[in-house]
Amino acid sequence: MATKDLLEAFRAVTGPAGVVDAPDAMAGYLTDWTGRWTGQAIAVLRPDGTDQVAALLGLCHRHGVAVTTQGGNTGIAGGATPIPDRDHVVLSLDRMQRILAIDPAARTATVQAGTVLQTLQEAVADHGLTYPLMFGARGSCTIGGTLATNAGGSNVLRYGTARALCLGVEAVLADGTAISDLQGLRKDNTGYDLRDLLIGSEGTLAVITAAVLRLHPAPVAVTTGFLSLSGPEAALGVLNALQDATGGLVEAFEYMPAPLIDRICAHTGARPPLAAPAPTGILLEAASTRPSDRDAGGLEDLVQDCLAGLMERGLVLDAVIAASGQQRRDLWAMREATAESIMAVDGYIFDLSLPLSQIAPFLQVTDAEVARAGMTALTVGHLGDGNLHYSIAPGGGAALGALRARILDRVAAMGGSFSAEHGIGQDKLDLMAAYRDPARLAAMRALRRAMDPAGILNPGKTIPDAP
Amino acid sequence: MATKDLLEAFRAVTGPAGVVDAPDAMAGYLTDWTGRWTGQAIAVLRPDGTDQVAALLGLCHRHGVAVTTQGGNTGIAGGATPIPDRDHVVLSLDRMQRILAIDPAARTATVQAGTVLQTLQEAVADHGLTYPLMFGARGSCTIGGTLATNAGGSNVLRYGTARALCLGVEAVLADGTAISDLQGLRKDNTGYDLRDLLIGSEGTLAVITAAVLRLHPAPVAVTTGFLSLSGPEAALGVLNALQDATGGLVEAFEYMPAPLIDRICAHTGARPPLAAPAPTGILLEAASTRPSDRDAGGLEDLVQDCLAGLMERGLVLDAVIAASGQQRRDLWAMREATAESIMAVDGYIFDLSLPLSQIAPFLQVTDAEVARAGMTALTVGHLGDGNLHYSIAPGGGAALGALRARILDRVAAMGGSFSAEHGIGQDKLDLMAAYRDPARLAAMRALRRAMDPAGILNPGKTIPDAP
Numbered sequence: 001m002a003t004k005d006l007l008e009a010f011r012a013v014t015g016p017a018g019v020v021d022a023p024d025a026m027a028g029y030l031t032d033w034t035g036r037w038t039g040q041a042i043a044v045l046r047p048d049g050t051d052q053v054a055a056l057l058g059l060c061h062r063h064g065v066a067v068t069t070q071g072g073n074t075g076i077a078g079g080a081t082p083i084p085d086r087d088h089v090v091l092s093l094d095r096m097q098r099i100l101a102i103d104p105a106a107r108t109a110t111v112q113a114g115t116v117l118q119t120l121q122e123a124v125a126d127h128g129l130t131y132p133l134m135f136g137a138r139g140s141c142t143i144g145g146t147l148a149t150n151a152g153g154s155n156v157l158r159y160g161t162a163r164a165l166c167l168g169v170e171a172v173l174a175d176g177t178a179i180s181d182l183q184g185l186r187k188d189n190t191g192y193d194l195r196d197l198l199i200g201s202e203g204t205l206a207v208i209t210a211a212v213l214r215l216h217p218a219p220v221a222v223t224t225g226f227l228s229l230s231g232p233e234a235a236l237g238v239l240n241a242l243q244d245a246t247g248g249l250v251e252a253f254e255y256m257p258a259p260l261i262d263r264i265c266a267h268t269g270a271r272p273p274l275a276a277p278a279p280t281g282i283l284l285e286a287a288s289t290r291p292s293d294r295d296a297g298g299l300e301d302l303v304q305d306c307l308a309g310l311m312e313r314g315l316v317l318d319a320v321i322a323a324s325g326q327q328r329r330d331l332w333a334m335r336e337a338t339a340e341s342i343m344a345v346d347g348y349i350f351d352l353s354l355p356l357s358q359i360a361p362f363l364q365v366t367d368a369e370v371a372r373a374g375m376t377a378l379t380v381g382h383l384g385d386g387n388l389h390y391s392i393a394p395g396g397g398a399a400l401g402a403l404r405a406r407i408l409d410r411v412a413a414m415g416g417s418f419s420a421e422h423g424i425g426q427d428k429l430d431l432m433a434a435y436r437d438p439a440r441l442a443a444m445r446a447l448r449r450a451m452d453p454a455g456i457l458n459p460g461k462t463i464p465d466a467p
Numbered sequence: 468m469a470t471k472d473l474l475e476a477f478r479a480v481t482g483p484a485g486v487v488d489a490p491d492a493m494a495g496y497l498t499d500w501t502g503r504w505t506g507q508a509i510a511v512l513r514p515d516g517t518d519q520v521a522a523l524l525g526l527c528h529r530h531g532v533a534v535t536t537q538g539g540n541t542g543i544a545g546g547a548t549p550i551p552d553r554d555h556v557v558l559s560l561d562r563m564q565r566i567l568a569i570d571p572a573a574r575t576a577t578v579q580a581g582t583v584l585q586t587l588q589e590a591v592a593d594h595g596l597t598y599p600l601m602f603g604a605r606g607s608c609t610i611g612g613t614l615a616t617n618a619g620g621s622n623v624l625r626y627g628t629a630r631a632l633c634l635g636v637e638a639v640l641a642d643g644t645a646i647s648d649l650q651g652l653r654k655d656n657t658g659y660d661l662r663d664l665l666i667g668s669e670g671t672l673a674v675i676t677a678a679v680l681r682l683h684p685a686p687v688a689v690t691t692g693f694l695s696l697s698g699p700e701a702a703l704g705v706l707n708a709l710q711d712a713t714g715g716l717v718e719a720f721e722y723m724p725a726p727l728i729d730r731i732c733a734h735t736g737a738r739p740p741l742a743a744p745a746p747t748g749i750l751l752e753a754a755s756t757r758p759s760d761r762d763a764g765g766l767e768d769l770v771q772d773c774l775a776g777l778m779e780r781g782l783v784l785d786a787v788i789a790a791s792g793q794q795r796r797d798l799w800a801m802r803e804a805t806a807e808s809i810m811a812v813d814g815y816i817f818d819l820s821l822p823l824s825q826i827a828p829f830l831q832v833t834d835a836e837v838a839r840a841g842m843t844a845l846t847v848g849h850l851g852d853g854n855l856h857y858s859i860a861p862g863g864g865a866a867l868g869a870l871r872a873r874i875l876d877r878v879a880a881m882g883g884s885f886s887a888e889h890g891i892g893q894d895k896l897d898l899m900a901a902y903r904d905p906a907r908l909a910a911m912r913a914l915r916r917a918m919d920p921a922g923i924l925n926p927g928k929t930i931p932d933a934p
Contacts, residue, residue, distance in 0.1 A: 105703050105704070106822065106824055107707075149656065150656050150660075152654055156654065163663075164631070173906065173910060177906040178906070179904055179906050179907045179910065183822050183883070183884075184822050184823075185821070185822065185853060185884055185887075186623070186820065186823075186852040186853050186854070187619055187623065187820045187849075187852050187854045187884070188820055188884040188886070188887065189616065189886050189887065189888055189889075189890060190884055190885070190886045190891065190899060191891065191899065191929060192664060192667065192668055192672070192914055192915075192930075193664060193666070193667055194907065194911070196630075196660050196664070197660060197663070197664050199660070200656055200659065201659055205659070216715075217711060236572050236573070240574075243756075244756060247714075247755050247756045247757030248683075248684070248756055249714075288714050289710075290713060290714030290769070291711075291712070297759070297764070302757070302759070353652050353654045353655055354652070355573065355651050355652065356572065356573040356651075356653075357570065357573055384653075385653040386652060386653050386654065387654045415650035415652075416652065417652055417656075417657055418657070419655070419656050419657045420652075420654040420655065420656065421654050421656055422656075423656060424656070424658065432657060436657055436658065437647075439640065439644040439645070439646050441658070443640060443646065443661060443918065444658045444659050444661070446917040446918065447659055447914060447917050447918070449917065450910075450913040450914050450916065450917035451910065451913065451914070462658060463658055463659075
């Protein structure tokens, strides 16, 4: 079918507002947020409802048009930007932002996939509840995007990734058939887990159009602090001691070593949280929903007493606990300024995960290696999850290439992963081919063919072609 | 290949101890635990190691021999018993029971799939840790079986099902290729989630040979009690109030209404937990890992104070809290005697789940309907998970058939599931065909063909054939 006729068929589904084909109007959808990737498309489709998504996918399936689904366009792996070498449509869910239901008793929310994360969080806060997924892009990323990438962030330690927070999805399959599982059942073992297969598949197996999400009670007591540890090898013991003392209430345990704190302070003008630099600095947050934890003997005392014991044992060298909401916000403002502070000096940011026992050996060897190469390690990490956004500045030079390869080889040798939470997209296809078991990749290709025999869903992403 | 030659080839892989073909020795593997299903097999294969599993599956794949994998043979849906109308081998993992590693700092255990659940629980208890999956068969079921069925039980409210407790699996694919993901990574987004696809697939997509599991600290304070509520419509509010008061420490919230308590007492000679019968009885357990929760103002006081408030509001009519370990064990002994007490009067046990908001309306309508039919409802349920093992006695009569159909229709109309945690196996293929969306079933069939093109893995189970 000629492009003109195809656009007419799309418009017949969505009305004129749902099909954008003017180059200026399309531009924002065709380049990713980082500016690293630009693709091309015959149109941007903006359906208003699952029925329209189904009808549009049915058309694309029959006519062999590739479909790249896009949420808030905040990804950093190029997953939501079409590849430039094939005719595409971008399927934007930016008109599907309705919160369909909030059930305070069952503690669930049902939302369309285009709903912005922060919008949902504000809506459930009115019910004393929280949707705890927390990371920098929350003001513009969408629920569908967080599911497509199985997003993580700084609360995974307590609440899990996006997958753990989702009870069910509605999705449209490649041929335009809709399937729905929005009842919010806690237990349902009726065949294969299509939900978890779609979550994290980056739009290559289906288009998620809605989801029912697990809410948690909002904390009533929060203790936030900054710790200086004796070294990275002390970190896991300190985390476990704090978990044991509080009964598992640690929500964030973020690695922010001295070079990173220096960089953030230089970039933002903030003051370091501790007088002496903390080579192994940790941003700690614990939170409780137990009302009596606001009182004496409650959460803050438990954390303080535990830290005192850890200081006596020499595992914690120094610590400050935020004494006000402002101090707490200041600590988190430093954490949230991390990415821009690293990017301001052209830093290269990895997205590594390691077995918890390998974190300290990895940091020791790699920090020394980076220093020998005359560069600076500006690592930030979700340490309790084994997830290091190991970063090197400057990242643009020729020296980075060989260093990067050695670091990735080390991660693989230590049983780690080169992709913890930022996704594969277009960015890491080469690493999938280099580091993932060919048998596992072959199984993934077979699953993809099974779900999308015509190969229209987000081609050129996530799973590398067979060699 | 002739059966005799095939058996020789199997023996060349495993040695003589790994191939059982004497009818007497095979019998225990060919009939399920309930005695409802009996299959046939040319041999029971008992490999000792993943390499042997891989070699055996490779042989079966090349020669078109069907393979039914079996763990502890404790399932109640016939999933681990071969169908009688095709030549099979049973692949028993009962020689693969090694605990490969326990990492107390990372709080993980790595085990072979044949490891008995209780054996693992006892091994990790030595480290002050718990693997919290909890149900009646734990003394004989295997970790592989709990993963293949995504088992639940009475602690799901707090810890999730088997899926939520698994960080990664090693598995052998249908063609004999092994894939492994035993590093225990908390975050790893490198393509599709094969782990969650295999979990719950009842041995139809691959054979799980080992797993790395998430451990939790063992509780230091436990409060167990029995409540009489004003009615099922009060249950969700009472559960949420207890969760709010304790900061989310409720582990079990088990529905045990008066007719069930009467039945158990008649069967076991136990005394009812409360003097007056509790039409809406609840077995409650909360547990904390916070050391100070053993003290005054700790967990028991939080629960008692909350219950006092709920009694003032008329939501809880009566309550008893176990004052000793013996009283606690007596309460759980009643819960654990439920299945045999129901089966002793030929009760029919459903495995339903419902949206939490539908539990009370469902019980009200269905209990009245069962009473009108002159039968007795002996329901037990994991109420916090929306999972009702609704039961009817006597279950053998002709009247059950129509009643069962009406109940299943009602569950479907209310957005529930006919299979919460017991699996599909051979037992519920008809319900899959009747109640599950054809588009969803078609996707599952396509995934199955992708993973097992020759159709050798557990044929006749889990996913009904296309109509």
